[in-house]
Amino acid sequence: DAKTTQPPSMDCAEGRAANLPCNHSTISGNEYVYWYRQIHSQGPQYIIHGLKNNETNEMASLIITEDRKSSTLILPHATLRDTAVYYCIVSYNTGFQKLVFGTGTRLLVSP
């Protein structure tokens, strides 16, 4: 079973920051927080992951609370192409560990 809770949907204006929250109150000490997104009828796309420090890459920033029970994915300047379902997943950081998807957040970026 998925171990995360996300709002089912969010709206964002184009050019504004999109902040997507995720609760993972039962995360264990060695589990990472992963974010993926899925654009309609495509395979999921990796965005970012982290353990406890905040992370940033060319796509997004990941802010993890100090107690690690929640996190926020930030898309700094959302575009229409960022419209997708965003999934927050917790998992151990090994090559054989499966990822279990929850229901995700459907982000709609509007002009």
Next chain:
Amino acid sequence: GAVVSQHPSWVICKSGTSVKIECRSLDFQATTMFWYRQFPKQSLMLMATSNEGSKATYEQGVEKDKFLINHASLTLSTLTVTSAHPEDSSFYICSVREAWGEQFFGPGTRLTVL
């Protein structure tokens, strides 16, 4: 990151026939691959973990005799849907996971069973 391809991208078949879907890791040797299924407006559901050179590990509720998985090499895993029926119509997605944890997905295969 790893590049994953799937073939075919879509397939239509008659009820009762078998369909094979290929998943290839183009630039990464994957000892483990994963197969997911996604119904319309639903999330991805993990079907099985494909292990190179050994039997796949199926998730609870997934019929291993119906969904045959063969991981013959470090770059190829196949999923065969045997005796397909309309309820098997779905979007099938494979993935590979690198040693450091990032998982990369194929583009998916849309199966329609008439």
